[in-house]
Amino acid sequence: MSKVECKRCRWFRQAPYEANRTGCWHPDNLVSSQKAAYLDEQQIPGDYRKINLRGDCAQFESKLEQPSLLRRFLSMGA
Numbered sequence: 001m002s003k004v005e006c007k008r009c010r011w012f013r014q015a016p017y018e019a020n021r022t023g024c025w026h027p028d029n030l031v032s033s034q035k036a037a038y039l040d041e042q043q044i045p046g047d048y049r050k051i052n053l054r055g056d057c058a059q060f061e062s063k064l065e066q067p068s069l070l071r072r073f074l075s076m077g078a
Contacts, residue, residue, distance in 0.1 A: 003055030006048040010061045013045070024048045026059045 006012045011026040013019035023045025027033065032044040051057055067075070 004052065004057055004060045006052050006057070008062060009057070010063045011059060012048060019045070021045055022048070024051050024059070028059060
């Protein structure tokens with residue numbers, strides 16, 4: 001298995017824009033999780049540095065590629 005980078009994973013979110021804390025937001029790696037959706041602010045993500053220490057994270061999923069700017073304009077019907 002090749003080495004993976006957390007920043008390219010779909011479960012990695014970085015503060016302050018994507019989440020309130022930087023870390024791995026995979027449901028199995030959450031330190032503290034909440035069942036109710038309105039309590040999401042209280043969730044604590046896993047430490048991505050410890051989880052991916054050797055670069056072989058089992059939960060790695062690559063991020064979906066964002067369509068090009070032209071495709072986004074065309075999909076809006078412009």
